[in-house]
Amino acid sequence: MSLMFEEESGIDEVAERIASDDAAVRRIAVMELAEVSFDPEAELLAIKALSDADGDVRLEAARVLYEFDGDAVAQALVDALQDSEEKVRLAAAETLFENKDGSVAPILIKALQSTTDSFVMAALLRALREHRVAETQQIALQGLTHADASVRREAVGVLAYLKAEEVVLALMDAARNDADPEVRRVAVGSLVFSKTDKSCEVLQGALQDDNWQVREEAAFVIGKLGRQECVDALIAAMDDGYWEVCVKSARSLGQLKSRKAVEVLGSALGHGMSNLRKEAAASLGEIGDKSARPYLLQAQEDVDPDVRKLVQWALQRIG
Amino acid sequence: MPLAYTPTNVPVTINADACIADKGCTVCVDVCPLDVLAIDMAKGTAYMKYDECWYCMPCEADCPTNAVTVSIPYLLR
């Protein structure tokens, strides 16, 4: 018989191996459920395998459930978040996160309301983020004050994706006061959706955060929001010890078209890091003020072709 | 035009203790884009049969028991 017409292993054959006494045989059979995922029987077998005695079999079951949709699958994965073995818990969390089916959100929310375990909470919040359902808002707000930083980080994520103006104050609070720098950074980044001018003060404060990545994020957000009130703070940030922060500040000063920034950007054309020189030249071009000419003329012979090109471009724009 | 065979050091190695090919696993063999791995039926483990490796790593990444190690082929190291 021709190989081409050979059928893939049928569900009955896989089911037989899943009933084996040998855990390794069961494990391989569970993996093969991916090939027959269109068979309703396969889903039942995969869910059942999540309560196998062997941790490796449960691990493969948590992974293979990625191929299936629906409430029963979601509930089984939620339960697996409390598996006795960490690898199974992590795999279940990953599969829940990968699942794009928004219809399972009520199951996740219900589970979230009835748990106190911080790993489970963080995993569920993360899985709910992309579903963007309004019902998550309240519970995420509560998560902002959780003792565990990973829960707070995922709670900020949920709120940021919801883009709801009424939670901006809470996000601003997290951006300013959270003890964890990653939570502060994400919270600062989340402020790009909000039209409120109240965020100005928070963003200026974030430009002086102890963590450079928070400062970098703040410089970026200010430019994206077009916050003219923050120009002085950005100019001050051009003295930051991390050139990465200066690059983002230079970029934002260009976006804000701030004439006040010409001097500090002009000086940046002499910085040792060409990434910053590049950004400074581009921003001087965008600002378009004639007072930038002397700086740009001096930078025409920069060793870096990218800087030279942007200097030329800026000079043409200024005219 | 008779043929001779020249031995060569292969980049993909299998930890025989961890390999579960004897239980029916063929994951590494299945995922190799160049089809260079095979199962040694007598030993019950996978092995590299042809030295034609792109060091692309699915065999290592997908092995359920971490039995596969991909090294960079000697000529490239």
Added chain:
Amino acid sequence: MTTDNSETIMQVDVLVIGGGTAGPMAAVKAKQANPKLNVVLLEKANVKRSGCISMGMDGLNNAVIPGHATPEQYVKEITVANDGIVNQKTVMAYAQKSFDMINLLDSWGVKFEKDETGDYNVKKVHHMGTYVLPMPEGHHMKRILYRQLKKHRVKVINRFMVTRLLTGKHGELAGAVLLNSRTAEIAVIQAKAVILCTGAAGRLGLPSSGYLFGTYENPTNAGDGYALAYHAGAELSGLECYQINPLIKDYNGPACAYVTGPFGGYTANAEGQRFIECDYWSGQMMLEFYRELESGRGPVFLKLDHLAEETIDEIEVILHSNERPSRGRFHERRGNNYRERMVEMHISEIGFCSGHSASGVWVDENARTTVPGIYAAGDLACVPHNYMLGAFVYGAIAGQDAAEYCAGHEFAELDMQQIEMEKARVLAPLQRQDGITPYQMEYKLRRMVNDYLQPPKVTKKMEIGMERFSEIRDDLQYLCASDPHELMRATEMQFILDCAEMAAAASLYRTESRWGLYHYRVDYPQTDDANWYCHVQTIKGDTDQPECFKREIAPYIVELNDEEKGAYSKLRVASTSA
């Protein structure tokens, strides 16, 4: 092994050849267009991990996203990057469908980089308009595609390669002859439409390591589709516009400097300075790279050692978990640490790849080749600088169009004599007890490709190369394979030989220089728009040799203004100033 054709002939509506990137998308879209169609996805390896993105991809470099770039801007940029030689309609079709495709992939679960509120985080790299959308968790790509294949009930056949397409009485597609790489079984598929998604011709030149499979491209991409289209009578285009890529020396895989760009990484000379003037990933950029490599300031490096620890951590996660994860292992062994020193770079061997340059099977904006019923999508279809997202877009276009084509066409009759001849040709090496192995023949062929076809191109050298290729063709009567696996290699080796001959013919035909290093002819150093502002097409001639002819460039649908043309001519001046 069976010799009775009646047992092995299978009838399908749409046969998709190649299960990498474009192929799964084409199959899913054909099935969506008409769920009743019998759609088969054929893969030489296994669709779970096949093609050049078997380990995922770390970013899009041609995302046309509203608010960041317009389709018109994109078409202009590609026109400039490809020295004016483009069928703009094909590029426009990509550009207009690019954003919908990103959203579709996003809804399937592909992870693009987003800002903290879930909006795409597009990074600006060039000032004219190309945009990078990173995919820091892009390693799940194949799993996501596989799930969609299962969901849409596409029939997948692994471990079969197509050796020839079959044509009907009027030159239209009739089917395909298949070879199983594990059993040497020959099978025949009668099909209404075929979609070629076989990727680049990546095993054309020999990597400098001499390791046959240590190529830049996935070495399963031996140029199958180029040869299949050629023998079926289709037009190929721009084969003189080779693909040559910057890479990590010896490792011979991408350094992905463009991925590190938004983080502040760049390609530098030995003095640690940027040297690339060109804004576009193009032959011009490769010429600048090549010159620096050969200069006193060479060789060339990927420079990251000026970046902050946290930034390098982030870059390492992306570069060492996506696309070519063994990069990290290579660096470890060499003692390369991005934090402490620059990583030596080099340029790749030559290949065909329209996804990165412009050498491909000619298609129109519906992904149709010049043979009725044959479609092409992905790296082998001549839509310049299409990359991964273009493979998805053109896969979708081809799948939909092929489904419509099936509705209006009957199966073409199979020619049994054609099939018998093909069976005899393919199986011959297996029947020889001894002779020359496919590895020896391939090594010699590809070494000759390096010696005689690699730019800078010299007329006399290419002519000598043609002679050597013809001698190797004479040696095919000694080609022997000891098992089905070797028979697959022997069959691929013959595809590579077809590609080498086409590369030489097209390069000799275009008597000018264009596309920077890609077609830099030392004895015709000038770009000659008066005679060569046109496509060069290659087809199989009456004497079974490649024949070339000119094809006019269709009127532009997006005109370039003077400033933009300035950018274009500046590139041309630079490309011929050697």
